[in-house]
Amino acid sequence: MNQGDILRVDNLVTSFDTEFGRLRAVDQVSFTLGKGRTLGVVGESGCGKSVTALSIMRLLPKPSGVIESGEIRFHGEDITKISNVEMRRIRGKKISMIFQEPMTALNPVHKIGKQIQEVFQLHFPEMGKQETMQNVVRSLKDVGIPDPEKRINEYPHQISGGMRQRVMIAMALACRPDILIADEPTTALDVTIQAQILELMDRLKKEINMSVIFITHDLGVIADICDDVLVMYAGNVVETAPVFSLFEDPKHPYTQGLLSSIPRLETPRKTRLPIIEGMVPSIQELPQGCRFQNRCPDVMEICRAQSPEMTVVGQDHSARCYLYSNP
Amino acid sequence: MTAYLIRRLLLIIPTFLGITIMAFTITRFVPGGPIERMIAEARMQKTGLSSTRPLAGDQTQPLSEEQIQELKKYYGFDKPILVSYFFWLGKVLTGDLGVSTRYYDPVWDMIRDRIPISLYFGSISLLLVYGVCIPLGITKAIRHKTQFDNISSIIVFIGYAIPGWVVGVLLLIIFASQWEIFPLGGFVSDDFQDMTVFGKVWDLILHTILPLIAYMVGSFTVMTFLMKNTLMDHLASDYVRTAIAKGLSFESAVFRHALRNSLIPMATHFGNNISLILMGSFLIEKVFNINGMGLLGYESVVERDYPVVMGILVISSFLFMVGNILSDICVAIVDPRVTFE
Numbered sequence: 001m002n003q004g005d006i007l008r009v010d011n012l013v014t015s016f017d018t019e020f021g022r023l024r025a026v027d028q029v030s031f032t033l034g035k036g037r038t039l040g041v042v043g044e045s046g047c048g049k050s051v052t053a054l055s056i057m058r059l060l061p062k063p064s065g066v067i068e069s070g071e072i073r074f075h076g077e078d079i080t081k082i083s084n085v086e087m088r089r090i091r092g093k094k095i096s097m098i099f100q101e102p103m104t105a106l107n108p109v110h111k112i113g114k115q116i117q118e119v120f121q122l123h124f125p126e127m128g129k130q131e132t133m134q135n136v137v138r139s140l141k142d143v144g145i146p147d148p149e150k151r152i153n154e155y156p157h158q159i160s161g162g163m164r165q166r167v168m169i170a171m172a173l174a175c176r177p178d179i180l181i182a183d184e185p186t187t188a189l190d191v192t193i194q195a196q197i198l199e200l201m202d203r204l205k206k207e208i209n210m211s212v213i214f215i216t217h218d219l220g221v222i223a224d225i226c227d228d229v230l231v232m233y234a235g236n237v238v239e240t241a242p243v244f245s246l247f248e249d250p251k252h253p254y255t256q257g258l259l260s261s262i263p264r265l266e267t268p269r270k271t272r273l274p275i276i277e278g279m280v281p282s283i284q285e286l287p288q289g290c291r292f293q294n295r296c297p298d299v300m301e302i303c304r305a306q307s308p309e310m311t312v313v314g315q316d317h318s319a320r321c322y323l324y325s326n327p
Numbered sequence: 328m329t330a331y332l333i334r335r336l337l338l339i340i341p342t343f344l345g346i347t348i349m350a351f352t353i354t355r356f357v358p359g360g361p362i363e364r365m366i367a368e369a370r371m372q373k374t375g376l377s378s379t380r381p382l383a384g385d386q387t388q389p390l391s392e393e394q395i396q397e398l399k400k401y402y403g404f405d406k407p408i409l410v411s412y413f414f415w416l417g418k419v420l421t422g423d424l425g426v427s428t429r430y431y432d433p434v435w436d437m438i439r440d441r442i443p444i445s446l447y448f449g450s451i452s453l454l455l456v457y458g459v460c461i462p463l464g465i466t467k468a469i470r471h472k473t474q475f476d477n478i479s480s481i482i483v484f485i486g487y488a489i490p491g492w493v494v495g496v497l498l499l500i501i502f503a504s505q506w507e508i509f510p511l512g513g514f515v516s517d518d519f520q521d522m523t524v525f526g527k528v529w530d531l532i533l534h535t536i537l538p539l540i541a542y543m544v545g546s547f548t549v550m551t552f553l554m555k556n557t558l559m560d561h562l563a564s565d566y567v568r569t570a571i572a573k574g575l576s577f578e579s580a581v582f583r584h585a586l587r588n589s590l591i592p593m594a595t596h597f598g599n600n601i602s603l604i605l606m607g608s609f610l611i612e613k614v615f616n617i618n619g620m621g622l623l624g625y626e627s628v629v630e631r632d633y634p635v636v637m638g639i640l641v642i643s644s645f646l647f648m649v650g651n652i653l654s655d656i657c658v659a660i661v662d663p664r665v666t667f668e
């Protein structure tokens with residue numbers, strides 16, 4: 001583990017017990033997260049981004065979801081092994097998470113103030129009532145909610161989606177966590193609100209020097225706010241690189257496909273954007289060999305026979321592809 | 328809130344008028360009304376009391392036209408429906424529900440005698456249904472698919488599959504007849520007056536248990552499963568996940584977050600349960616020989632004792648509407664999204 005790394009995931013395997021048997025939603029995922037850095041996680045729907053995040057939080061749906069093997073080292077300690085009680089002290093205090101749906105993520109029957117206050121009560125039980133309330137108000141102010149003294153007495157249905165996501169962020173950042181995991185936090189919001197929330201997250205991140213895992217479909221967002229990128233495909237990591245190298249010189253054919261499907265200003269209008277043909281194989285019927293073979297423009301003989309390993313292809317840059325490694 | 332309540336209370340009036348007009352009209356057209364009964368009785372006396380069945384072809388009219396007119400006038404049948412309806416309504420508004428055509432007792436007195444019994448069974452079952460079903464449903468949801476959950480589901484479902492009065496009969500056969508643990512029925516023993524206070528209480532309890540079980544089985548199952556299923560839905564909800572992500576334990580997330588949300592449908596059912604349980608069930612009351620409202624209502628329908636039928640209807644529709652308002656208030660207490668605007 002590097003000095004600056006705050007989280008290191010090693011060969012994480014997370015499975016679900018389903019009617020089709022035990023399925024691996026996340027397979028041999030490894031990555032590191034540096035202190036104060038933002039790691040973007042991209043990939044098509046169903047590739048295991050959320051499951052990876054939930055595994056780190058140990059919030060997998062019970063009893064079907066299990067971490068089968070691998071390590072998740074937080075400050076060097078493997079949090080897959082610690083007790084539930086110890087994990088509870090980490091959740092919400094050291095590692096926080098915000099979710100995609102601000103509409104349903106807050107409890108409809110409790111006031112906003114009460115829901116934020118609960119975080120302080122949990123993690124700082126010695127804090128007095130008055131101080132807690134001051135902190136609640138401050139945390140709402142931090143996320144740019146006007147009139148926080150008034151808002152604390154409102155219920156989630158009384159405020160807009162963007163405001164709710166701000167409340168979620170306020171709640172997640174209440175204890176100044178080391179890591180914030182944001183699972184598509186802006187997908188459900190409209191574009192202007194999206195930009196505001198991203199800016200807010202970026203500012204707060206710098207203020208408290210926290211690390212962020214940012215899950216998204218949107219490569220534009222990645223380019224804006226991330227330092228490093230993790231590209232996932234069908235439960236695997238297929239490429240990881242600093243954001244600059246990834247956009248400059250994508251290695252994996254899947255990453256290349258994703259990047260070429262972003263509209264750019266310099267492309268003339270009306271040209272059709274290339275899309276990646278075909279479908280992601282479902283985790284029930286993964287092919288032998290490389291999981292991207294059926295859609296890969298550069299597919300070779302070997303890809304159908306054997307699975308490639310992650311190979312170093314540049315400075316902090318690796319890809320899982322036989323174009324860069326010999327079997 | 329106050330404005331809402333006033334509006335709801337005012338709404339009682341048209342609803343009440345609607346229900347009673349309908350029932351009143353039906354009593355006019357259903358065959359076998361009080362006059363026909365009089366005629367039949369008179370005919371029976373003439374033919375010598377031998378048989379309740381009139382002989383075939385016996386169309387002789389035992390009462391004179393004059394007498395019939397007199398009867399019609401007495402019961403208000405000589406006027407058009409609406410006129411006699413408003414006549415009846417006017418009396419109801421002064422608190423006069425009329426006189427039973429069967430016993431010639433004031434209807435209100437007959438109902439008043441039954442109210443304590445129905446209220447007694449009704450409120451105890453309501454208390455037990457909510458007091459037991461909510462914790463039972465919670466436990467079942469938390470221990471979903473464990474042995475406790477499975478076994479209790481089986482028992483509760485058997486109770487649901489059998490109608491309450493059949494449960495009553497079975498209970499009587501097993502616990503009152505076979506093993507003689509409980510009395511065979513009635514509200515209290517015959518020698519109740521001579522008992523000590525403790526004896527009276529004990530006697531009442533013994534008489535209460537079996538009918539209470541029979542009364543409760545239906546709503547008990549519904550409410551238990553309602554509680555369990557809504558709680559399970561909420562346990563899988565996003566906001567419970569948020570609560571756990573904050574650092575709450577699963578148990579605290581259940582009790583501080585999921586529970587209150589799951590009580591909303593329980594509160595919605597409250598009004599329904601009130602009127603259902605307070606009005607009793609004539610079959611169960613028949614089985615246990617309890618003189619509650621259910622039995623009175625049933626008998627008066629069969630005997631075409633219309634003033635009593637209408638009297639019970641007045642009270643039950645009133646209860647029903649008050650129950651609905653109570654439901655709304657309960658829902659508004661647990662769910663802040665509901666406002667009385």
Ligand SMILES: Nc1ncnc2c1ncn2[C@@H]1O[C@H](COP(=O)(O)OP(=O)(O)OP(=O)(O)O)[C@@H](O)[C@H]1O
Binds near residue numbers: 044
């Ligand atoms: N509770 C579950 N039971 C069974 N399988 C599950 C469960 N949750 C997720 N999966 C499976 O795990 C795989 C990864 O799902 P995941 O939610 O991580 O995808 P994702 O990358 O977050 O997609 P999206 O972009 O749509 O959010 C999917 O194939 C999904 O079917």
Ligand SMILES: [Mg+2]
Binds near residue numbers: 049050051183
């Ligand atoms: Mg997801």
